[in-house]
Amino acid sequence: MATTTEPPGRSPADDGDLAELEAGLDALESFSTPRISLLTRLRRSVLPPAVAVLLFLGIWQLVWALHVKADWLLPSPAETWREAAGSWSQWDVGTAVFNSVYRGLSGFAVAMLIGTPIGLTVWRFRVVRTSLGPILSGLQNLPSVAWVPIGILWFGISPATIYMVVLVGAVPSIAIGVVSGLDQVPPLYLQVGRNLGARGFSAARYILLSAAAPGYLAGLKQGWAFAWRSLMAAELIAVAPQLGPGLGQLLEQGRNNTDAGQSFTAILLIFLAGIGINALIFAPLERRILRDRGLTGRRA
Amino acid sequence: MTTPDIAGVAEAIPHHTTPHAAESADAVRLTGVGKTFGRTDDVPVLQGVDLRIAAGEFVCVIGASGCGKSTLLTIIAGLEPASAGEVAVPAGRASLMFQDSALFPWLTAGRNVELALRLRGLPRAQRRTEAEELLALVRLHGAYDKRVHQLSGGMRQRVALARALAQGNRVLLMDEPFAALDAITRDALHGELTRIWRETGIAVLFVTHNVREAVRLGQRVILLSSRPGRIAREWSVDIPQPRRIEDTAVAELAREITADLHREISRHGDDH
Numbered sequence: 001m002a003t004t005t006e007p008p009g010r011s012p013a014d015d016g017d018l019a020e021l022e023a024g025l026d027a028l029e030s031f032s033t034p035r036i037s038l039l040t041r042l043r044r045s046v047l048p049p050a051v052a053v054l055l056f057l058g059i060w061q062l063v064w065a066l067h068v069k070a071d072w073l074l075p076s077p078a079e080t081w082r083e084a085a086g087s088w089s090q091w092d093v094g095t096a097v098f099n100s101v102y103r104g105l106s107g108f109a110v111a112m113l114i115g116t117p118i119g120l121t122v123w124r125f126r127v128v129r130t131s132l133g134p135i136l137s138g139l140q141n142l143p144s145v146a147w148v149p150i151g152i153l154w155f156g157i158s159p160a161t162i163y164m165v166v167l168v169g170a171v172p173s174i175a176i177g178v179v180s181g182l183d184q185v186p187p188l189y190l191q192v193g194r195n196l197g198a199r200g201f202s203a204a205r206y207i208l209l210s211a212a213a214p215g216y217l218a219g220l221k222q223g224w225a226f227a228w229r230s231l232m233a234a235e236l237i238a239v240a241p242q243l244g245p246g247l248g249q250l251l252e253q254g255r256n257n258t259d260a261g262q263s264f265t266a267i268l269l270i271f272l273a274g275i276g277i278n279a280l281i282f283a284p285l286e287r288r289i290l291r292d293r294g295l296t297g298r299r300a
Numbered sequence: 301m302t303t304p305d306i307a308g309v310a311e312a313i314p315h316h317t318t319p320h321a322a323e324s325a326d327a328v329r330l331t332g333v334g335k336t337f338g339r340t341d342d343v344p345v346l347q348g349v350d351l352r353i354a355a356g357e358f359v360c361v362i363g364a365s366g367c368g369k370s371t372l373l374t375i376i377a378g379l380e381p382a383s384a385g386e387v388a389v390p391a392g393r394a395s396l397m398f399q400d401s402a403l404f405p406w407l408t409a410g411r412n413v414e415l416a417l418r419l420r421g422l423p424r425a426q427r428r429t430e431a432e433e434l435l436a437l438v439r440l441h442g443a444y445d446k447r448v449h450q451l452s453g454g455m456r457q458r459v460a461l462a463r464a465l466a467q468g469n470r471v472l473l474m475d476e477p478f479a480a481l482d483a484i485t486r487d488a489l490h491g492e493l494t495r496i497w498r499e500t501g502i503a504v505l506f507v508t509h510n511v512r513e514a515v516r517l518g519q520r521v522i523l524l525s526s527r528p529g530r531i532a533r534e535w536s537v538d539i540p541q542p543r544r545i546e547d548t549a550v551a552e553l554a555r556e557i558t559a560d561l562h563r564e565i566s567r568h569g570d571d572h
Contacts, residue, residue: 018495
């Protein structure tokens with residue numbers, strides 16, 4: 001290698017070599033996530049749960065065949081299916097599903113509108129965090145069914161009672177999600193943001209909120225789960241004709257009619273509605289957030 | 301291509317202090333700068349640092365770990381106040397780059413660059429073209445839509461460099477930006493940085509613990525002592541560019557500087 005005792009001119013060849021070297025390095029070291037065909041994706045995402053469901057049904061069938069419980073207490077899968085299919089044609093099951101999902105989602109939306117600013121306030125102000133933080137986690141641990149009697153005393157058996165229980169169930173999870181999402185933002189991002197000129201509102205808008213999105217979404221998911229189970233608990237207890245049918249009421253009806261098939265059907269519907277909302281709303285959001293950030297958890 | 305734009309923007313940035321005719325050539329001016337964390341009677345991290353960086357100059361700072369190199373940069377960047385002395389950046393403001401590219405993973409490479417342009421107040425219509433030009437400047441044509449996790453470490457640092465240039469500042473502060481890269485990539489990026497520094501004419505303050513890297517890149521090399529961080533010695537590097545890290549002249553000066561660096565570090569062993 002030549003030593004540079006005298007200034008060698010900046011040869012274009014040197015620059016070209018560098019460009020080629022770099023292009024080579026880039027090609028070797030970067031990779032793009034391969035697109036997977038729809039068929040492969042379906043096989044990967046649908047097949048395993050389908051097998052799991054079949055296994056579950058098989059075990060159910062087996063337990064039924066062994067006559068552990070009387071037929072009217074533990075109906076066979078086929079009997080439950082007939083019951084579900086039969087009752088579906090009655091108008092009130094459709095209404096029950098619609099009512100419950102509507103109550104769940106609207107209650108969740110309101111919980112989001114309340115929980116998010118609470119979370120932001122708790123995160124932002126130390127005094128609020130030390131005073132309100134423990135109460136929030138306490139409320140999150142408290143089963144929200146506990147509020148049903150108070151709700152009935154205050155509002156009677158009315159939608160207000162049901163919504164109150166849903167809110168008490170979902171708001172703490174959402175607020176805690178906001179706090180933990182923001183807590184996990186790497187300080188380096190904030191430093192870079194400040195250097196880029198993001199301060200106050202623009203820092204929150206362009207950096208903080210985006211950076212906190214994964215934690216926030218986790219909080220929302222948990223908030224939905226809490227909203228849904230709180231709703232079921234409230235509906236199960238608060239039964240009145242003026243409320244109209246809901247899935248919780250359907251459960252209770254099954255008990256009153258000593259019809260285990262109906263209760264099983266209701267459980268199945270509650271289960272399906274819960275995972276349905278998750279699959280339609282939260283899973284796509286989560287997939288997108290994680291894929292953009294390269295956090296698919298898959299090994300490269 | 302991109303150079304006139306950047307220069308134009310820098311002129312538009314209002315100066316914090318009205319520079320005197322003789323001083324206006326300074327990009328950064330530190331006078332007696334000190335920094336103490338915690339109690340005031342603790343050993344200062346930085347003490348009496350006088351440093352001038354001329355417009356368009358490339359200065360490297362070396363020193364052992366904990367000598368306050370990074371603190372010096374955060375003070376110049378305005379992220380941390382100095383405890384003593386005066387800090388002036390007559391050229392406007394300074395852009396900052398770290399060992400971690402700190403690219404925002406929720407944005408594409410191009411959008412990362414655009415965010416800097418947007419926060420600078422550039423109208424939407426210009427952002428896309430400007431961002432693409434800056435990516436081309438760091439030889440990443442076509443990486444606009446790439447996600448951060450799809451880029452190699454070297455590519456990330458180049459996007460981070462494009463983002464720093466997008467801020468339109470005439471001073472670039474670099475805190476060990478290549479320390480986490482493999483030797484081949486680092487070598488290539490030395491060439492890139494030298495080229496971009498020449499094309500844009502910005503002043504660079506480059507912090508590293510790699511003496512050869514400092515000699516390979518800088519016009520001046522400054523040795524910072526530890527606890528307290530002071531300017532211990534300074535060399536001007538008269539080896540013409542383009543240099544290579546394996547050049548004999550680079551190695552010779554690096555050996556001399558390393559000897560001083562070791563002496564500086566050994567001094568602390570006597571304290572105990």
